[in-house]
Amino acid sequence: MQTGARYARVLAHGGLLHFGLGGAARADVVRVRWPTSAFQSVVEPEAGALELREPADLMGSCPYLYAWDGTRFAFLGDVMGQVPIGIPVAPGVLVNADPTEPFLIPGDRVVAMDGRLRLVLKEEFREVTYVDALRFEAVDRPATHALSADGRCKAPPFPERELYASPGVRPPRAARDLVGRDVLALVLERDDRAVGGQAGPGTQGVVAPHALELDLGPLTPGDRPILYLDGWVYWGGANTNAALFQDPARPADWPRVEVPDGRGGWRTIIADMGIPAGTTTRTIPVPLEGLVDPRDPRIRIVTSLQAYWDRAQVGLDGGVGSAAVVRRPVSVVRAELAFRGLSTRVRSGGDGHGPADWDYHRLTPPLEARWGQVAGGHTPYGDVRAALTAADGQMVTLDAGDELALEVDVGGLPPPLPGLQRDWLLSTVGWDKDTNMHTAGNESVGPLPYLGMPGHAHRADAPSTAQSWSRSRPPAALMVDLRLRALGGR
Ligand SMILES: [Ca+2]
Numbered sequence: 001m002q003t004g005a006r007y008a009r010v011l012a013h014g015g016l017l018h019f020g021l022g023g024a025a026r027a028d029v030v031r032v033r034w035p036t037s038a039f040q041s042v043v044e045p046e047a048g049a050l051e052l053r054e055p056a057d058l059m060g061s062c063p064y065l066y067a068w069d070g071t072r073f074a075f076l077g078d079v080m081g082q083v084p085i086g087i088p089v090a091p092g093v094l095v096n097a098d099p100t101e102p103f104l105i106p107g108d109r110v111v112a113m114d115g116r117l118r119l120v121l122k123e124e125f126r127e128v129t130y131v132d133a134l135r136f137e138a139v140d141r142p143a144t145h146a147l148s149a150d151g152r153c154k155a156p157p158f159p160e161r162e163l164y165a166s167p168g169v170r171p172p173r174a175a176r177d178l179v180g181r182d183v184l185a186l187v188l189e190r191d192d193r194a195v196g197g198q199a200g201p202g203t204q205g206v207v208a209p210h211a212l213e214l215d216l217g218p219l220t221p222g223d224r225p226i227l228y229l230d231g232w233v234y235w236g237g238a239n240t241n242a243a244l245f246q247d248p249a250r251p252a253d254w255p256r257v258e259v260p261d262g263r264g265g266w267r268t269i270i271a272d273m274g275i276p277a278g279t280t281t282r283t284i285p286v287p288l289e290g291l292v293d294p295r296d297p298r299i300r301i302v303t304s305l306q307a308y309w310d311r312a313q314v315g316l317d318g319g320v321g322s323a324a325v326v327r328r329p330v331s332v333v334r335a336e337l338a339f340r341g342l343s344t345r346v347r348s349g350g351d352g353h354g355p356a357d358w359d360y361h362r363l364t365p366p367l368e369a370r371w372g373q374v375a376g377g378h379t380p381y382g383d384v385r386a387a388l389t390a391a392d393g394q395m396v397t398l399d400a401g402d403e404l405a406l407e408v409d410v411g412g413l414p415p416p417l418p419g420l421q422r423d424w425l426l427s428t429v430g431w432d433k434d435t436n437m438h439t440a441g442n443e444s445v446g447p448l449p450y451l452g453m454p455g456h457a458h459r460a461d462a463p464s465t466a467q468s469w470s471r472s473r474p475p476a477a478l479m480v481d482l483r484l485r486a487l488g489g490r
């Protein structure tokens with residue numbers, strides 16, 4: 001609480017708190033930092049009672065990607081969504097994250113200017129993003145092919161194949177929910193109308209079990225069916241997990257895939273299907289080769305995560321690795337790290353839980369900013385391109401409000417051949433850590449993650465993680481200095 005030159009700070013455990021205002025009629029500002037690390041400011045509240053409740057909202061996500069679409073930097077979605085570190089998945093056990101992720105940028109969402117694509121990777125929460133490497137490719141495919149990058153967030157084993165393509169896709173023959181209602185109309189088009197968990201009061205990101213049952217339509221023995229599933233999630237996180245550990249009656253069931261067991265029930269064929277790793281719609285491939293009976297080609301996806309399925313399409317595996325799909329590497333020619341401030345969320349979706357949209361060009365005023373920055377050594381601002389060319393431990397760190405501005409040289413590429421369509425594939429190696437109070441190492445940039453680290457090694461009390469990291473690198477490779485910056489009156 002601040003009024004004039006007076007300032008008071010207390011640790012609150014709920015209940016009533018008293019602040020003296022002296023002769024003032026109001027405080028200048030009351031600023032709360034909640035256990036989720038979110039800030040909430042009340043400007044010039046009158047003297048008297050002020051009731052504050054923690055806002056129910058997304059408390060973390062992943063870095064966001066924006067791309068120049070010819071007029072503005074448009075929001076493309078979360079990237080590096082499958083690389084959270086420090087999140088407990090069981091008491092004393094931290095998540096084992098996959099540091100590599102492919103992200104497909106539809107060709108119609110980005111426009112080259114002077115032969116360059118312009119993109120921005122940005123941290124919009126109080127999180128630390130660690131980018132070790134990133135690369136771009138042009139991917140040309142017949143316009144009739146479906147194409148999807150496997151950016152599923154799941155437990156090990158992690159997806160090994162980056163791209164799936166199918167020569168033509170079709171809608172499912174039928175779609176039902178957990179209680180048998182016909183939901184086919186909801187999953188025919190990618191239109192933000194989705195089958196998913198009904199959000200209610202309770203633990204963020206976990207809802208009552210829900211299901212999407214699909215009849216995949218005609219299959220013949222030997223087919224290699226792929227389900228292309230468009231959807232989004234509303235993230236839970238370390239807070240959610242900590243709550244669930246204390247309440248075993250409320251399990252967080254990650255999506256599993258089932259097929260009819262021939263006796264009127266269902267049996268599991270994929271225990272951990274994974275989720276689309278983002279708060280806005282993206283497509284995930286679900287390979288089903290050898291798992292579906294052509295005589296009864298039904299599957300069912302069951303979960304209690306707050307996931308939403310917007311569109312389902314069925315295709316047969318083909319194209320990637322053949323002459324039909326052509327991949328060409330393109331070069332990142334500029335990578336500039338800078339502080340910009342926090343963007344504004346302009347849409348949070350139908351029920352407030354997505355799909356979300358963010359406005360890069362509208363910055364949150366500092367006093368309304370919900371996120372401060374994290375203590376510790378960060379990459380200095382400026383040209384950081386050299387650190388991003390290889391996955392070698394030389395990393396670029398982004399904190400709340402930081403942006404990594406990228407330019408990709410595509411001027412030398414031949415245009416796509418007639419009948420082909422061009423998209424862009426962004427492949428990243430890196431990690432993301434939120435600052436929830438239950439996340440390990442939540443109050444500092446370090447210990448730094450590194451390729452090949454065991455799932456638990458980034459724990460704050462793990463032996464010498466950061467030291468072994470810095471010992472194994474030449475000093476010049478440490479793109480890090482002691483930079484502490486204040487954001488919005490912290
Ligand atoms: Ca690197």
Ligand SMILES: [Ca+2]
Nearest residue numbers: 186189193310
């Ligand atoms: Ca839909």
